[in-house]
Amino acid sequence: MYGDVCRDLGVEFKRVGQYVCFNEAWAKPIISAYVWKRKHIDKIEDSEIISGKELHRREPNFNGRFRFAISNPSTGCVCPYGLTIAYAENAVMNGAKVMLNTAVTSMQVENGRIISVSTNRGTVFPHIVINAAGVFSEEIAKMANDRFFSIHPRRGTNSILDKKAGRYMHSVASIKELAASSGHTKGGGILHTVHDNLLIGPDAVETSEKENVATNPESIEKVFTRQKNTMPVLSERDIITYFTGVRAPTFEEDFIIEKGRKCENIIHCAGIQSPGLTTAPAVALDIEKMTVEMLGGAEKNPGFNPIRKPIPPLRNMSDEERAAMIEKNPDYGEIICRCEEISKGEILDALNSPICVPTVDGVKKRVRPGMGRCQGGFCSPLVTKIIAEYLDEPLNKVRKSYDGSVITYGSAKKGEKADE
Amino acid sequence: MNNYDVIVIGGGPAGLAAAIQAKKDGAEVMLIERENRLGGILKQCIHDGFGLVRFEEKLSGPEYAERFIDEFNSLGIKALTLTFVTKIAKTADGFEIHIVNRKGTAVYNCNALVLATGCRERxxxxxxxxxxxxxxxxxxxxxxxxxxxxxxxxxxxxxxxxxxxxxxxxxxxxxxxxxxxxxxxxxxxxxxxxxxxxxxxxxxxxxxxxxxxxxxxxxxxxxxxxxxxxxxxxxxxxxxxxxxxxxxxxxxxxxGLIPENELAETLGVEMDSGTKGPVCDEKLMTTVDGIFSCGNALHVNDLVDYVSESGETAGAAAAAYKKAKRRTVRLERGNGIMSLVPQMLDLNGTTEAVTVYFRSSAVVNNCSLKITVDGKDVFRKKYAFLRPPEMERLVIDFSAFGLTPDSKILFETEVTEK
Incomplete structure (x- = not known):
């Protein structure tokens, strides 16, 4: 399913394979039975047990002490925000409207039916509300008088390592410790990303703060201590960035994908956590079905176009393909981000995309300037300038991301005094 | 024309000096710069203090750069600006440089390559x-x-x-x-x-x-x-x-600053953990024959004057480069030495007057730099103090030490007893 989705949406998808590694030889018969079930009942046919020796042959930097591993060769990896943006853009191409910086503040509910939804930017009158509000899905449910679940936020921190460290391994790996209970998630792992970095993590820490995405040194320490068991060559020195997100599990630790219980025109898609991204395309089909039922039938849009053409990543092209692109648009030949080899043309394409987010982070998430080892040290002034020119605004109006996140304060030299 | 004797990558002070020197020594030279103007980081260093060693004058960064850019232009050296190197491949008789710019893509060939790619910030x-x-x-x-x-x-x-x-x-x-x-x-x-x-x-x-x-x-x-x-x-x-x-x-x-050597590493150049730059001989040739390193890509300098100097050394050597077997011996860092350039000597080359740069790993007073060969003292220089932020430069005649490829040459600092 993912292969088709990514091909249609123009999103990079690589089947890099996954290894779940075990230290304990005694567990092999039990795990073999589990893999037999995966193979023959769940129909994941390429799933198999490999020996420690074979694992070491395939991933020589892994801990040589592993006794065996489950190998899932068809496990794939995508860029999560790249996929999300692609979905959103495809929706907009087909007529959907996206309202960013818009917070739902209340709902008018009458006789178990949502009449209107108020936001900071005005009121809308929907036939159906789909609640996919993550950590805030319980607040949305409450506004609809349909709160039958609660969200128990859980923080997770990931580190991104330099592409140099990307050469250490080429798959997705995690270690299964049978002695200690590993808590709610797999306890993180190591992943070779589609952009050839390594991603290490995440950990899992219960929190009451839904929006607190500040990082802490303990998280990095914990994750690295654990993952060095899998791959001893891992080093904190290769870290180029780290970030925290908040998962939105329910108390029952189960996904809620169902129609409202006391509200007739809401569909909840809540409590989603790992493997949320993996299941998203399948979940979407369920939601589609419920939506059509709730509407009492709907006609297929004959003009629907599932194909989204991506912004061409020039760094992956041959010299000839690149030259052809540059001939059409010389901006593709002007490299702005030297670490990730991103051209001015790609940055302008991001600004002209179906959902324009004219901020430094918005551009970064779409075409990657600033994602590399210098973290925007060289290119951020250049990207800021390109955005200012695109917006036809002075440089001090350009933001990193949120409203108040300006980058500069204007020029003292031009008589525009920096205020006290 | 796509064939050059020397191609220099990087148009900052090191690259400019390297290109100028190579051209003066008779080589056909081209310089590749990713920004739209030459001068590198000096363009934004508008404070003064540049050039005291070299010109005995306090210049601003742009003024210092201008002297080299003027000379570069008067020598008629070709520069590709706003041009990015995407790939370098080794060929039978040199290197193949793939570039991209607003005109498209192109491939250039050279006999010797000077990497003057500078450094980035932590x-x-x-x-x-x-x-x-x-x-x-x-x-x-x-x-x-x-x-x-x-x-x-x-x-x-x-x-x-x-x-x-x-x-x-x-x-x-x-x-x-x-x-x-x-x-x-x-x-x-x-x-x-x-x-x-x-x-x-x-x-x-x-x-x-x-x-x-x-x-x-x-x-x-x-x-x-x-x-x-x-x-x-x-x-x-x-x-x-x-x-x-x-x-x-x-x-x-x-x-902190980190020398930029991603291109060098793709070519298999050996890196030094002390400088974070390539291991080089006295001509600033790396462990890969025909590839030279200079400026902040070689090691982080505190004075631009020394950046230019290393550019000239690399440029001259690149212009003179002919394939020849090297007979190398390593210079090793001992107690108290944080970084040392060069890291090796080519005993088939000239080792009479080798410019050596080093940094002390700690602040020490009344000390000396000591060089031993196979445990025997061969050189000693006294310093009132050594500080890690201040790079030391000296010229050493290694030819008198009777070196062979098996010699163990050790650099150390020693606190002088009072």
């Missing part, structure tokens, strides 16, 4: 600063770009972390532009920048310097609102309970 995450991700966290060079090239103030009230030279320069620069600099915080117990910059950039402007302090956390969801400062112990670990919060709208980082 970032906030590389020194493990935690917290939120607001705007207002800049490396000093980025802040300098905004201030000096784009004419935009990146801060109104800021904290500077790290007492490296660019941090000190930016403390003064931002003060002059009307920004309040609350202090410079340094995790080490001694300053990282040149002594003259501590005086001219901090003391003269009453900007406090806090040693053995670091920033451990940043606050603010949109723009930076405050930073958390902690004292650190002798191993530079934060001491619990010493945290205090300082309100500011920018954090400027001057926490």
């Amino acid at each position: 970032t906030a995450k590389q020194v493990f600063i935690h917290g939120t991700r607001p705007s207002g966290v800049f490396t000093a060079g980025t802040a300098q770009h905004f201030t000096n090239l784009l004419g935009e103030l990146p801060a109104k009230k800021c904290v500077i972390l790290g007492s490296g030279d660019i941090g000190l320069i930016m403390a003064r620069r931002l003060t002059l532009e009307g920004c309040k600099v609350l202090g410079v915080y340094e995790a080490k117990p001694t300053p990282s920048g040149l002594t003259r910059n501590i005086h001219q950039c901090l003391n003269d402007y009453d900007i406090p310097l806090y040693l053995s302090h670091t920033v451990t956390r940043v606050f603010g969801d949109e723009r930076l609102e405050a930073v958390e400062i902690s004292q650190v112990d002798e191993k530079m670990r934060p001491i619990a309970g010493t945290q205090k919060t300082v309100e500011c709208d920018a954090l400027i980082l001057s926490v």
Whole structure:
């Protein structure tokens, strides 16, 4: 399913394979039975047990002490925000409207039916509300008088390592410790990303703060201590960035994908956590079905176009393909981000995309300037300038991301005094 | 024409000097620069103090660069600007350089290659600063770009972390532009920048310097609102309970420079853990025949004068380069030596007057640099003091030491007994 989705949406998808590694030889018969079930009942046919020796042959930097591993060769990896943006853009191409910086503040509910939804930017009158509000899905449910679940936020921190460290391994790996209970998630792992970095993590820490995405040194320490068991060559020195997100599990630790219980025109898609991204395309089909039922039938849009053409990543092209692109648009030949080899043309394409987010982070998430080892040290002034020119605004109006996140304060030299 | 004797990558002070020297020595030279103007980082270094060693004059960065750019142009050397090297491949008789620019793509061939790719700045995450991700966290060079090239103030009230030279320069620069600099915080117990910059950039402007302090956390969801400062112990670990919060709208980082050698590494050039640059011989040829390194890509310099000097050494050697078997011996770092260039000698070359650069790993007074060959003292030079921020340069005649490829040559510092 993912292969088709990514091909249609123009999103990079690589089947890099996954290894779940075990230290304990005694567990092999039990795990073999589990893999037999995966193979023959769940129909994941390429799933198999490999020996420690074979694992070491395939991933020589892994801990040589592993006794065996489950190998899932068809496990794939995508860029999560790249996929999300692609979905959103495809929706907009087909007529959907996206309202960013818009917070739902209340709902008018009458006789178990949502009449209107108020936001900071005005009121809308929907036939159906789909609640996919993550950590805030319980607040949305409450506004609809349909709160039958609660969200128990859980923080997770990931580190991104330099592409140099990307050469250490080429798959997705995690270690299964049978002695200690590993808590709610797999306890993180190591992943070779589609952009050839390594991603290490995440950990899992219960929190009451839904929006607190500040990082802490303990998280990095914990994750690295654990993952060095899998791959001893891992080093904190290769870290180029780290970030925290908040998962939105329910108390029952189960996904809620169902129609409202006391509200007739809401569909909840809540409590989603790992493997949320993996299941998203399948979940979407369920939601589609419920939506059509709730509407009492709907006609297929004959003009629907599932194909989204991506912004061409020039760094992956041959010299000839690149030259052809540059001939059409010389901006593709002007490299702005030297670490990730991103051209001015790609940055302008991001600004002209179906959902324009004219901020430094918005551009970064779409075409990657600033994602590399210098973290925007060289290119951020250049990207800021390109955005200012695109917006036809002075440089001090350009933001990193949120409203108040300006980058500069204007020029003292031009008589525009920096205020006290 | 796509064939050159020497191609230089990087149009900063090292690359300019290398190209000029190679051209003067009769080579056909081309220089490739990714920005639209030559001069490298000097373009944004509008303070003075450049060129004291070389010209016995205090020049600004752009003035220093201009002297080389003028000479470069008068020699008629070809430069490709706004041009990015995407790939370098080794060929039977040299190197194949793939480039991209607004005209398209192209491939150039050369006999010898000079890598003058400079360095980059260490970032906030590389020194493990935690917290939120607001705007207002800049490396000093980025802040300098905004201030000096784009004419935009990146801060109104800021904290500077790290007492490296660019941090000190930016403390003064931002003060002059009307920004309040609350202090410079340094995790080490001694300053990282040149002594003259501590005086001219901090003391003269009453900007406090806090040693053995670091920033451990940043606050603010949109723009930076405050930073958390902690004292650190002798191993530079934060001491619990010493945290205090300082309100500011920018954090400027001057926490170290890293030589840029990604191209060199793709070509299999061996790297040195001391300099973080390539292992080079006395002609600044790397472990890959025909590839030379100079400037801040070779090792981080504190004076541009030495950057130019290493460019000239590499440029001359690249112009003269012919395939020949090298007979090398390593120069090893011993006690008290943080970095050493060159890291090896070619005994088939001329070793009468080798320029050696080194940095001490600690602040030491009344000491000497000692060179031993197979345990025997062969060279000694006294210093009143050695400091890690100040690179030392000396010229050594190695030909008198009776070296063979099996010699063990060790550089050490030794504190002189009183």
